[in-house]
Amino acid sequence: MEQPLPYSEKVMDHFTNPRNVGELADASGVGTVGNPICGDVMRMYLKIENDIITDAKFKTFGCGAAVATSSMVTEMVKGKSIEEALKISNKAVAEALGGLPPIKMHCSVLAEEALRSAIMDYYKKQGKEPPFKAPEHGGHGQDGHNH
Numbered sequence: 001m002e003q004p005l006p007y008s009e010k011v012m013d014h015f016t017n018p019r020n021v022g023e024l025a026d027a028s029g030v031g032t033v034g035n036p037i038c039g040d041v042m043r044m045y046l047k048i049e050n051d052i053i054t055d056a057k058f059k060t061f062g063c064g065a066a067v068a069t070s071s072m073v074t075e076m077v078k079g080k081s082i083e084e085a086l087k088i089s090n091k092a093v094a095e096a097l098g099g100l101p102p103i104k105m106h107c108s109v110l111a112e113e114a115l116r117s118a119i120m121d122y123y124k125k126q127g128k129e130p131p132f133k134a135p136e137h138g139g140h141g142q143d144g145h146n147h
């Protein structure tokens, strides 16, 4: 008998039909981050007007779980203020997708960090101090991986 896939229907939906793939030519902030666990790369583009995220797009050299989480994150942040967007954790994204296998939780960190890095870039471009620190690897305690 075939093993059922370890992915929820929502993950499969966002993987096979990802939302917001591409670039924003007039992005207010762009963030690129690499995943220290697998070496995959994520880039996120944000359009921000009056501290509200009005558009978001992403590109990735990442796995299916990275595609699905980024697709979900770009959907979740649209219309949110920067403050609200910064509260979105990789766990919240994974939950919104109906869960991820534990071994793939590190992929969702890539989406969260790319989002923070794009917001950071926005602040930098504005000549302002970001209200948080640069994404740091290993500080998340996200899933017990520490290699």
Ligand code: FES
Residues within 6 Å of the ligand: 035, 038, 039, 040, 062, 063, 064, 065, 066, 106, 107, 110
């Ligand atoms: Fe690299 Fe998922 S295996 S992001």
